[in-house]
Amino acid sequence: KAGVTQTPRYLIKTRGQQVTLSCSPISxxxxxxxxxxxxxxxxxxxxxxxxxxxxxxxxxxxxFSGRQFSNSRSEMNVSTLExxxxxxYLCASSSGMHTGELFFGEGSRLTVL
Amino acid sequence: GIQVEQSPPDLILQxxxxxxxxxxxxxxxxxxxxxxxxxxxxxxxxFYIPSGTKQNGRxxxxxxxxxxxxxxxxxxxxxxDSGVYFCAVEDAGGTSxxxxxxxxxxxxxVHP
Numbered sequence: 593k594a595g596v597t598q599t600p601r602y603l604i605k606t607r608g609q610q611v612t613l614s615c616s617p618i619s620x621x622x623x624x625x626x627x628x629x630x631x632x633x634x635x636x637x638x639x640x641x642x643x644x645x646x647x648x649x650x651x652x653x654x655x656f657s658g659r660q661f662s663n664s665r666s667e668m669n670v671s672t673l674e675x676x677x678x679x680x681y682l683c684a685s686s687s688g689m690h691t692g693e694l695f696f697g698e699g700s701r702l703t704v705l
Numbered sequence: 706g707i708q709v710e711q712s713p714p715d716l717i718l719q720x721x722x723x724x725x726x727x728x729x730x731x732x733x734x735x736x737x738x739x740x741x742x743x744x745x746x747x748x749x750x751x752f753y754i755p756s757g758t759k760q761n762g763r764x765x766x767x768x769x770x771x772x773x774x775x776x777x778x779x780x781x782x783x784x785x786d787s788g789v790y791f792c793a794v795e796d797a798g799g800t801s802x803x804x805x806x807x808x809x810x811x812x813x814x815v816h817p
Binding site for chain 1: 735736738740745746747748750753791793795800801802803804805806807809810
């Protein structure tokens with residue numbers, strides 16, 4: 593069975609632009625979570641969606657947003673990009689209503705110039 | 706929020722050696738996972754182990770939830786074991802849907 597798929601894998605943007613990242617969870621998984629990984633802050637939780645509803649949100653500014661579609665695919669958007677948004681963005685999926693075991697995709701590496 | 710501390714931060718081994726990585730957490734957890742991050746950034750699941758002991762080949766893990774720690778054992782290490790190992794937990798208090806709190810990781814280097 594296919595794993596978690598994230599697109600694009602790499603992208604370069606300039607300050608002030610916006611970016612949209614996509615995540616397709618494992619088939620049958622209904623929960624999708626997003627994480628940001630930077631050398632300074634490590635891995636930090638952004639938000640989680642289940643059945644198209646955001647159930648949990650981390651401590652990030654409103655420039656970071658997301659959504660989930662009826663087929664469980666999720667997108668996250670970052671508006672007005674800043675240099676500090678350069679990071680590896682990881683998506684994870686899990687099967688049930690409760691967190692359970694998370695399975696991660698390969699990530700989208702964003703560079704902001 | 707819950708705190709997760711991993712030790713040691715760095716570990717250098719010769720191929721064939723054994724090692725133990727430790728994860729301490731500050732509060733009760735519903736979920737504890739160990740991951741290996743590969744050079745391309747993907748987090749590879751090693752163990753889902755909120756309590757008890759599990760083994761998978763040369764790797765095993767033990768979580769003692771009542772004492773708030775978990776151990777990852779790597780036996781007969783190989784160069785392919787090199788990379789960063791993360792422990793991550795889900796806080797049992799409150800609503801933590803999808804939220805794992807990660808430690809800072811242990812960087813393992815195995816020399817041939």
